Amino acid sequence: MTRSHLLGAALLLTLASAANATSFVVTTDAVVGSVAATTDATSDVSSSFRDDKIVRAARDxxxxxxxxxGDIRGVKLESAFAHIRQQAPTLQASDVQLAQAILAL
Structure with a gap:
């Protein structure tokens, strides 16, 4: 191989590794962001509804x-969702996040 071919191959490998690193960073940031949002919702709900009878009854x-x-939606869980959203109207949490928070109690 000539020197220019080796230089070109090295340049391509450098660019490819930079693209992979950027993709990894974006993916990692997305995963960490979603975990942080779930954790925040879980801690908000679990700290304020720990002794709430309606919420505790919805654990199963x-x-x-x-x-x-999300396919099975029990009556007690729906009642707990409504109760939580009424008590904390500014809470921005999905049904999955609320269910996970109820399980964390």
């Missing part, structure tokens, strides 16, 4: 909801 329904990836 929450477990079914999480295990079924």
């Amino acid at each position: 329904d929450a477990a079914s909801f999480v295990a079924s990836q």
Whole structure:
């Protein structure tokens, strides 16, 4: 191989590794961001509703909801969702985040 071919190959390898590193950083940032949002919602709900009877009664329904990836929605869980959203109207959490928070109690 000539010197120019070796230089070209080295340049291509450098560019490819930079692209992979950038892709890894973006993916990592997205995963960390979603985990942080879930953790924030979980801690907000779990600290303020730890002794709430309606929320605690929904633990089994929450477990079914999480295990079924949202397909099973029990009556007690729906009641707990409504109760939580009424008590904390500024809370921006999805149903999955709330169910995980209920399980964390």
